[in-house]
Amino acid sequence: MDMKIMRAIELGKTYRDGEKETEVLRQINLEIEEGEFVTIAGPSGSGKSTLLGLLAGLDKPTTGQVFIGENEITSLNENLLAKIRGKMLGFVFQSFNLIPTLNTLENIELPLFLNKIHDVNRAKELIDLVGLSHRSKHYPNQLSGGEQQRVAIARALVCDPPIILADEPTGNLDSRNSKTVIDLLVNLSAEKSKTVIVVTHDLDFAQKAKRVIHINDGRIQ
Numbered sequence: 001m002d003m004k005i006m007r008a009i010e011l012g013k014t015y016r017d018g019e020k021e022t023e024v025l026r027q028i029n030l031e032i033e034e035g036e037f038v039t040i041a042g043p044s045g046s047g048k049s050t051l052l053g054l055l056a057g058l059d060k061p062t063t064g065q066v067f068i069g070e071n072e073i074t075s076l077n078e079n080l081l082a083k084i085r086g087k088m089l090g091f092v093f094q095s096f097n098l099i100p101t102l103n104t105l106e107n108i109e110l111p112l113f114l115n116k117i118h119d120v121n122r123a124k125e126l127i128d129l130v131g132l133s134h135r136s137k138h139y140p141n142q143l144s145g146g147e148q149q150r151v152a153i154a155r156a157l158v159c160d161p162p163i164i165l166a167d168e169p170t171g172n173l174d175s176r177n178s179k180t181v182i183d184l185l186v187n188l189s190a191e192k193s194k195t196v197i198v199v200t201h202d203l204d205f206a207q208k209a210k211r212v213i214h215i216n217d218g219r220i221q
């Protein structure tokens with residue numbers, strides 16, 4: 001039995017812009033265990049966000065394969081991919097990506113509707129988990145950066161996915177809010193056995209990870 005929850009095999013990504021080709025990632029091989037807390041580090045422009053996007057199936061690689069559990073996702077059609085993403089993955093963006101016209105509760109509930117999950121208490125549980133019960137009716141522009149990021153984390157968790165991917169989740173936060181977000185994500189792995197993969201420059205994060213994947217010049221070092 002293979003217990004790897006995520007695998008990348010000979011992954012490569014070349015961006016084509018008219019005549020111009022930029023090879024951003026090459027020969028990336030990666031295996032991630034269930035429940036692992038992994039950080040991805042590397043200089044700006046080294047391909048970290050590109051890699052996370054490929055692992056999440058948000059973008060297609062130029063070469064290679066990505067497995068989420070037993071499913072090879074690069075060959076799936078959009079429909080099936082969306083199903084697997086909905087079931088298996090939660091994604092946290094650096095810039096939060098909340099819907100401005102929905103309040104905290106509604107933003108967190110949205111993935112439940114999209115995945116046709118009927119559970120009236122679930123979103124409230126998540127609001128409690130991230131400590132925002134007193135902000136459930138607030139809209140994103142009425143929340144601080146740290147609060148918005150906690151909404152984004154609650155939204156990523158609401159369908160209870162086994163894998164959480166986060167792209168510089170503390171990049172826009174001050175040190176106190178960063179600590180809250182780091183603790184939240186670390187606890188997900190330690191206490192709830194989630195697999196957590198975080199792109200980060202934050203040394204506090206890197207210190208808590210058993211494994212740091214270093215990317216440089218499009219390769220794992």
Ligand SMILES: Nc1ncnc2c1ncn2[C@@H]1O[C@H](COP(=O)(O)OP(=O)(O)OP(=O)(O)O)[C@@H](O)[C@H]1O
Pocket residue numbers: 015016017022024042043044045046047048049050051
């Ligand atoms: N859609 C795109 N089209 C063309 N080039 C792109 C595209 N997206 C990213 N790139 C290029 O690919 C390289 C890697 O970008 P990526 O965003 O993955 O880097 P990163 O490691 O996340 O950097 P940062 O730490 O600044 O977020 C950069 O040189 C970037 O300009």
Ligand SMILES: [Mg+2]
Pocket residue numbers: 048049050167
């Ligand atoms: Mg990036």
